[in-house]
Amino acid sequence: MGQACRFWEVSRLVAVLELTNISKHFGAIQAVNDVSLSLLAGQVVGLMGDNGAGKSTLVKMIAGNFRPSEGTIRLDGSEIVMHRPVEARQHGIEIVHQDLALCNNLTAAANVFLGRELRRGIGPLKVLDYKTMYRRAGEIFRELKSETRPRDLVRQMSGGQRQAVAIARTMLSEAKIVLMDEPTAAISVRQVAEVLNLIRQLRDRGIAVVLISHRMPDVFTVADRVIVLRRGRKVADKPIEASSPEEVTGLITGAIEQV
């Protein structure tokens, strides 16, 4: 609790990312509705909500996959408009997608580096640097304590290994913000502990982390703050120590209206 407090205080100093009145609709569906929030360096935010509440849509907007229908995104105080995921990465925003976004026909290393392959060579003639990519990917898997072979095809991998590959992507560069969309959904207790550990490590490096999860214990173990969405609207945003699993459950289901 004391630790959580420490970060809460730090956070007031540095708002890495600020969303103001963000909305997103798909045709008639209002997926995210007038949400404002700010992410603070070195703070883990648990983002919770029912299925279809708009969690994935919200983080996808931050990651540059969707453009908001309305509202502004501010990074380090200045407004940014992102057209492509690459731009978000250039701004130091990394995401682990809910469906992992893996290409089954590529190796683990190729998936980790997808979209930002390392190359070597002189002048305009650059070729893929397989060796370095395998090495770096191996290092990251070792750091994650995951038995994942960089040279193997993702097709043949177990759920936990696939998850490791998706998470490894976020560790390629020094990110400012890491968004994790249900990183622990299909993995075993062992890897869950690793992922939560990893999140703590990120936090300790001063990175802002958003953790989407349906697993109450995960969020309450690792998050400093919890945000709850219901039907696209933000219904709660408070320090974790000021809340409780029961309250959050009530907020998610609608038993509690708003706090």
Place this chain on the structure above:
Amino acid sequence: MGQACRFWEVSRLVAVLELTNISKHFGAIQAVNDVSLSLLAGQVVGLMGDNGAGKSTLVKMIAGNFRPSEGTIRLDGSEIVMHRPVEARQHGIEIVHQDLALCNNLTAAANVFLGRELRRGIGPLKVLDYKTMYRRAGEIFRELKSETRPRDLVRQMSGGQRQAVAIARTMLSEAKIVLMDEPTAAISVRQVAEVLNLIRQLRDRGIAVVLISHRMPDVFTVADRVIVLRRGRKVADKPIEASSPEEVTGLITGAIEQV
């Protein structure tokens, strides 16, 4: 605890399903290795294990999706050999698959009834009975307290609704055994509670339930017995009250060898 004990006692009387020395290998991969276990009427068994431990493979053999490489399956005391999933269903074995096994281009009702469509008509000329199927599916969704519209396409549904469709399948007929392969992985707290409730209802009707999950709290809330697989072998099989989350975690990761 008292309740769990009650079922434990009942169970000794009726062993619905018995697996003896079941193994399964895919080419060189030994997915399940010499596993024996018995399911008892009115008992919930939590099946746990690391990713790739062989849980899904084991239940798929019970559900008639794979044939065991070795070993025998006994239902109500007599040996059965199943070639197709339909046969398992005829024996009263239902399964919720890990990947849900849904056809996105069909409606929720069509998915619920897939493989056992209701038909009406006289003699050989039988047509699909849409009306009854919609009605029955609606009833089941109501029972599950899920906001799922039987007439809508599964493509457009949220994770929770998809899960509801997959679970609804098991409730079409009076099953003896229901196998659930991670039914709570991607769904929100609200639906998790519903699913756990449902499992209790099944148990109270005297149905044997196998619940595969990586979520320790779920298993410890609802299961009467816990079985742990590691690398295809059974390393534990004990009443839940004789175990603890810590022990199970140790068994899954290999920190504890066998109990």
Place this chain on the structure above:
Amino acid sequence: KKQLVIVVKGLDNPFFEAINQGCQKWNKENPDSEYECFYTGPASTSDEAGEAQIVQDMLGKADTAAIAISPSNAKLIAQTLKTANPSVPVMTLDADLAQEDAALRKTYLGTDNYLMGKRIGDYMKEAKPDGGKVCSIQGNPGADNILRRAQGWRDSLSGKEGLSELKGEGGWTEVAGCPVFTNDDGAKGVQAMTDILAANPDLAGFGIMGGWPLFGAPQPYRDLFKPMADKIAKNEFVIGAADTIGDEVAIAKEGLVTALVGQRPFEMGYKAPSVMMDLIAGKPVEDPVFTGLDECTKDTVDTCIQK
């Protein structure tokens, strides 16, 4: 046995099958010859490169004693022959090489396509001297023999040489949408003729340069022209058509076509082996050797086909 090879444009055409019949008849009649007639070609008439490849294969084969080719792309076969520089005698059959490549083959055996088109035109002109609106039905857009027939046909109708479209010369005008390329598909041919006729009720006739609509779709052809049988009999509407294959002669007998001008593919296939043997033996051979034309009108149907 040594082989006298016949390479045709494509196996999918009954016309070439008649050549094959001739070839087989020759084989049957000459069982003791040291040669045999061997018939081959690409699966589809439109596969020009395929034909060239088969020609190469055959020239590369040790058994080949002589070769007769029906080039679907004359320039291409000429090029092939130039590079292959064959040691066995080469002749053309049914269709010839271009004038300037004539030296590449010893002789040409087959129809005079230009004359054939001209005869079709002659019949039409004779039946309807004042002319009118016409449309020509052609086969594959790249087929040289058809293009030559069309040229003969236009020259005959217009009385001039080398026109690529009739615009009133000799009284004849080609309507919009013509010529029609049917890609050797009978049904398509009749369908197109139906459309053209609907669009131009005052049409005076069709010049059909390949017999596909008649022998490939005889029944729809009959359905289309039966109501006009009177007009055809009175030469108010004239149809000149190529070939005498399949049901065509019967159609002529019913008075649904003004005149048929047919080739003699069987004769080509039957004669080709003898010509090739002459070439092998070094005997002098005429160049070209024309097989005749069978010309049928309603009145001559019973006698017009050379047996």
Place this chain on the structure above:
Amino acid sequence: MAVTLDQTIAQKQRNWIASVVGGQTFWVLIAVILACLFLSAATDSFATAKNLYNITRNVTFVAIIALGMTLVIITGGIDLSVGSVLCLCSMVLAVVMHAGYSIEVGIAASIGTALIIGAFNGLLIAYLDFPPFVVTLGMLSIARSLAMVASNNTVVFQFGPDHDTLLALGGGAWFLGIANPVLYMIILALLTGFVLRWTRFGRYVFAIGGNEHAATLTGVPVRRIKVAVYMISALSAGIAGIVQTGWLGAVTTNIGAGMELQVIAAAVIGGANLAGGVGTALGALVGAALIEVIRNSLGLLGINAFWQGTFIGGAIVLAVLFDRIRNFRQSE
């Protein structure tokens, strides 16, 4: 809350009007109708009884095969052999009848041939997991070659004792002056539509196309259904072959050449999705109709023969454009 849940469950996201208007079939149908209206206004010769008779009849052969092809496409497969199968079946019918057998024997032999070929395709695809493209491409070559062997590559135009029956079958107009092939097409389309919507078989066809793995897991007899689907496709080609033989009155070994692409185009334009899971019987008809109307109009409007291909190709692309634009708007 209980009321809300009940209400929700009773709801349907899209009512039937929305789902009709939402489909590509609808837009292509609109395109066909617009084209017909335009042609009626622009030319005297389009909206005549005779021209309509011809158009409707011309459409049938592609449309009938497109019905079978639609089933194949819904399962996520493809059948390139239909043109050649049409040829082979026509040839078997012709040769058998020419040899003096009755029309019943001829049709039975022809249908039998189609079913054997379809079963061969289907078995390789379903049980040995061959790619449909490869198997049916091989069959495209094989079936035409067998047609040549069967007929000795000649034109067959005399069909023995039942010659006239056959011609009447394909060329007559027994009912209200509608060409017989059109009647067959309508009956087959109704049958296909019925099977797809109202039978378990049809349901399974969609399920396989939607998610073959899921279908297998839930106990759908995936392999048997797939074999059946390829048999139906070959059968539809066989039926089209028989009818076409009756109409043409002659069979050559090049009939149906290149037809496979036309048939697939008809099915796809009508809304079938080559990725599987989507398609309707009506769509097959509408797609075939669009292609035929364009072809017909080029003749009536007197378009230069060289340019006709450009128009046909352009129209094929345009047919899908409507649907695309609608989708595009919606997703943005």
Place this chain on the structure above:
Amino acid sequence: MAVTLDQTIAQKQRNWIASVVGGQTFWVLIAVILACLFLSAATDSFATAKNLYNITRNVTFVAIIALGMTLVIITGGIDLSVGSVLCLCSMVLAVVMHAGYSIEVGIAASIGTALIIGAFNGLLIAYLDFPPFVVTLGMLSIARSLAMVASNNTVVFQFGPDHDTLLALGGGAWFLGIANPVLYMIILALLTGFVLRWTRFGRYVFAIGGNEHAATLTGVPVRRIKVAVYMISALSAGIAGIVQTGWLGAVTTNIGAGMELQVIAAAVIGGANLAGGVGTALGALVGAALIEVIRNSLGLLGINAFWQGTFIGGAIVLAVLFDRIRNFRQSE
């Protein structure tokens, strides 16, 4: 434990021998070699310098296009327009040179045409989400029609001042007596292989075929890559057209008809998977070679012309059989 983890991470599930032997390409290559050995033994005329020269040259046109097609197939698309594009590009080259321009101008015009067509296909497919089958089927029709328009449907066989240069380009043998087209094919295959294995572009092509959605999410410029891929496919058809023109010495509006299916067959036989994500440059060559060896052998063995289609079709199916049997065993 730390050691074990490190060891695991350093491992590779299949070494390169296993993955070579595991691929369909390998088995088809074996089939080609076996067929060649058999033909050398069974006939005098197969293993002659001249026949080998011919075979290798004949293979090139399909093989060159199959290289481009392989890229398209890897992304999960298909390009039916290649035969017509070959025709149009040949025709543009021929017409331009016939009009008196130099060969450089002719080739530039021809390549430019190919790129425009490819870009058109690609833009519709990538940006408007058209089904590739429909767009390229439309283009099949359009491109051939434009070739007719460009040439007025005549045969062009005089190529102006640079006539002889063009013929030498396509028909000569400048290096070790190997036909020039073969040299081009080898160079293009090496280039394609290099691009697929060693460049970011190649990596993206595979990623799109593996999971287009994932590729988009991770920031792969999916649309631009797709456009590029269809441009490359059209370009390969254009190059094949130019080389073929030089070899043939004449262009008609017929050339390349039906070639699309041959090319796709070659790519698929060589191991490309129409579902996307799998394919190699070597596979395209091997697939094309198998088809050509079979074709050549039928003539040399004196097989009856009617039966040839059956053999070719059978061989196409058999080519995949090896791979299937291996897979089948493994999964059981």
